[in-house]
Amino acid sequence: MVVNCATRWLGAILIKEASAETCARTLVNQLTAKFRVPAHITSDGGAQFTSALWTQMAKLVGVKLHHTMAYHPQSNGLVEWFHRHLKASLMARLSRPDWADELPWVFLGIRMAPKEDLQVRCTAFPTDSTTIEAPDVKTIWAEDDVPEGSEFEDIWDTRQQPEYEVLFKQRVGTEDVFLGMSRKDGSTACCEDMVIRVKLPDCKPADLTLDVKEHFLGLRSSVYKLGLHLPHPVDSKNGRAQFHSETHTLEITLTMKREFDFINFA
Structure with a gap:
């Protein structure tokens, strides 16, 4: 044969x-x-x-x-x-x-x-x-067999993982709040954005390296390393990040790309 x-x-x-x-x-x-x-x-x-x-x-x-x-x-x-x-x-x-x-x-x-x-x-x-x-x-x-963010799963890397929280954010207007013209409610299914807030004490924005993929977020500095598998796929090409110096917090806002969003936001 x-x-x-x-x-x-x-x-x-x-x-x-x-x-x-x-x-x-x-x-x-x-x-x-x-x-x-x-x-x-x-x-x-x-x-x-x-x-x-x-x-x-x-x-x-x-x-x-x-x-x-x-x-x-x-x-x-x-x-x-x-x-x-x-x-x-x-x-x-x-x-x-x-x-x-x-x-x-x-x-x-x-x-x-x-x-x-x-x-x-x-x-x-x-x-x-x-x-x-x-x-x-x-x-x-094969390249597809390796999940996104595998490079962060290094047990020999001594950098500490910073504290973080994942929030969901709605885009609402007057027609939603006062007139109730949309089908939005308070559930995460009606949220368009995902917000990740990372506390980075004694860090400056210039020290940070941020890498966002569809299912993974990577954040690195000389002291901290965060590899976060995102709960929902996001638009990795369009997002925004803001560093709050007074609280040493990095806030990353990403638009989610979920399968049934066209129904939730109809």
């Missing part, structure tokens, strides 16, 4: 024996000749994939070989996942012993399944007109 790790394309070629010569001939005639020479090949540590013939073939066509660890299927998890998926799909379709006849239909179903991370269906091997960027093999995790 062959899996393209970049596109999740899946294929299989039936062979009578798994010798080094047969595997090398199949790779060149059935895959390389039809598609193109792969840059990397990852396989298990079977004798056919560690033989001198297989190594020489890879060197000749310019392929870099990688071998997974013995008794550690996680090192080639994508292939192992497809093995399980393929077995379950064959069991669901089999009504006669000729399982090889069902392989094309099983592969078609797997390839037609949407790949959520790629937002495509891999119905064909990628060509020059269908280019999908391969993930960086040196990347340990």
Whole structure:
């Protein structure tokens, strides 16, 4: 079985024996000749994939070989996942012993399944007109897997966390207070802004570094460090901050972007 790790394309070629010569001939005639020479090949540590013939073939066509660890299927998890998926799909379709006849239909179903991370269906091997960027093999995790503000979760940072409070603020006018022309009430659901007040004794505005993201607020100085996961998403591009010197308090006002605000403020 062959899996393209970049596109999740899946294929299989039936062979009578798994010798080094047969595997090398199949790779060149059935895959390389039809598609193109792969840059990397990852396989298990079977004798056919560690033989001198297989190594020489890879060197000749310019392929870099990688071998997974013995008794550690996680090192080639994508292939192992497809093995399980393929077995379950064959069991669901089999009504006669000729399982090889069902392989094309099983592969078609797997390839037609949407790949959520790629937002495509891999119905064909990628060509020059269908280019999908391969993930960086040196990347340990995807950028989306790291939550905002993770850089503040450092147990070795000795800076103290300042005192703070989170408030919610309404924008009201005469028509709201005296005429009751809107649907606003005193609940936080009818508040447009989030206000964060941070007490920073012995600090000056020039010493502060403020970083606001949609779900996270970061505040740093030489003495204090605050990493706050916000209770609601905010408009990180538009906000205001004011430092009150008499109380050494930084007041940050951010407009919230909640899913049902269009109903609350209708």
